[in-house]
Amino acid sequence: xxxxxxxxxxxxxxxxxxxxxxxxxxxxxxxxxxxxxxxxxxxxxxxxxxxxxxxxxxxxxxxxxxxxxxxxxxxxxxxxxxxxxxxxxxxxxxxxxxxxxxxxxxxxxxxxxxxxxxxxxxxxxxxxxxxxxxxxxxxxxxxxxxxxxxxxxxxxxxxxxxxxxxxxxxxxxxxxxxxxxxxxxxxxxxxxxxxxxxxxxxxxxxxxxxxxxxxxxxx
Amino acid sequence: xxxxxxxxxxxxxxxxxxxxxxxxxxxxxxxxxxxxxxxxxxxxxxxxxxxxxxxxxxxxxxxxxxxxxxxxxxxxxxxxxxxxxxxxxxxxxxxxxxxxxxxxxxxxxxxxxxxxxxxxxxxxxxxxxxxxxxxxxxxxxxxxxxxxxxxxxxxxxxxxxxxxxxxxxxxxxxxxxxxxxxxxxxxxxxxxxxxxxxxxxxxxxxxxxxxxxxxxx
Numbered sequence: 001x002x003x004x005x006x007x008x009x010x011x012x013x014x015x016x017x018x019x020x021x022x023x024x025x026x027x028x029x030x031x032x033x034x035x036x037x038x039x040x041x042x043x044x045x046x047x048x049x050x051x052x053x054x055x056x057x058x059x060x061x062x063x064x065x066x067x068x069x070x071x072x073x074x075x076x077x078x079x080x081x082x083x084x085x086x087x088x089x090x091x092x093x094x095x096x097x098x099x100x101x102x103x104x105x106x107x108x109x110x111x112x113x114x115x116x117x118x119x120x121x122x123x124x125x126x127x128x129x130x131x132x133x134x135x136x137x138x139x140x141x142x143x144x145x146x147x148x149x150x151x152x153x154x155x156x157x158x159x160x161x162x163x164x165x166x167x168x169x170x171x172x173x174x175x176x177x178x179x180x181x182x183x184x185x186x187x188x189x190x191x192x193x194x195x196x197x198x199x200x201x202x203x204x205x206x207x208x209x210x211x212x213x214x215x216x217x218x219x
Numbered sequence: 220x221x222x223x224x225x226x227x228x229x230x231x232x233x234x235x236x237x238x239x240x241x242x243x244x245x246x247x248x249x250x251x252x253x254x255x256x257x258x259x260x261x262x263x264x265x266x267x268x269x270x271x272x273x274x275x276x277x278x279x280x281x282x283x284x285x286x287x288x289x290x291x292x293x294x295x296x297x298x299x300x301x302x303x304x305x306x307x308x309x310x311x312x313x314x315x316x317x318x319x320x321x322x323x324x325x326x327x328x329x330x331x332x333x334x335x336x337x338x339x340x341x342x343x344x345x346x347x348x349x350x351x352x353x354x355x356x357x358x359x360x361x362x363x364x365x366x367x368x369x370x371x372x373x374x375x376x377x378x379x380x381x382x383x384x385x386x387x388x389x390x391x392x393x394x395x396x397x398x399x400x401x402x403x404x405x406x407x408x409x410x411x412x413x414x415x416x417x418x419x420x421x422x423x424x425x426x427x428x429x430x431x432x433x434x435x436x
Contacts, residue, residue: 151363
């Protein structure tokens, strides 16, 4: 088994589990939907508000989705089996990371369609820029989120702890994506924020897999 | 034990001296009047908070590398004290901001970064407390602390840039020229709080060690 095989095995396992129940995707979609609805009603649906509303909704949906990423390991005591498989534990990180990336990307696409309609935004004309921003944002959220999914694996009140852990750490991602989206919709470039998101994503992807191995050790 | 009590006595003396210089011996500020005296408590508070988090990060990294319990005692103690002093820095800053800036709170980068830092380390403490095994709790708290510390510069600059598009940096603190008695009050405050922090840290580390020994027995 090569590294890629191992990673692909974990990813497909996570996605298969999710596909069978589709609970996490539904819950994430519903929360994001409600956040958008609430903020839309409260703030009004001027197009200028859309980037902030969208990425705040993404942030809260991610908070909800991350603990589910290790739910099967908790509920069915599948962790021991998963850890017994040969190879380093970094593979588990990358596998779960890719599964989270797929889920967040699907969620983001769904939310963009919704926000485009509700806030009257011409998505198609800005599609390449929005896809680029989406990739950076989803990678940032997923990189830190996968590590935190491992952190709360053996912690009580995992769902309650997640907002406190993820939202402060992921603040730069949300801020950067909001500003980049605003700039893209206005037809401007924002090199500085690309650097911020790039640095965040790169640092997270370098540090988190290493720390993930520490997180996954038995007590 | 003797050394610790001695350190505590020094901290007490320095705090008394700092309070005297800050409240009585130094003049009121030309612009801020008597309110400037809040600075002599606020700046040292914030300084100690950042020192505490730097110590937490280093001790956490050492703990993960060497797995010697003493590094975990240090990290745990420094996190707790860091949360306390960050909370105090936020409160004193707010009290100072009200008369000087005319507002309790502003979305200034330093304020937001400090508040975010407060939550990150609160999260680290909670993870430690809620973990099912103390050793696992120590490891998870170390992981959160390290990630949090690496994240701080990114958070700071992202808040700076996020806000600068809206409002220019109209709020710059303090004057470049500072009268010698005021500088003395500030430096004395910094020294006093640093020694106080060192004293509390040694005290808390001793407690962590005793707790651990008590659990093992």
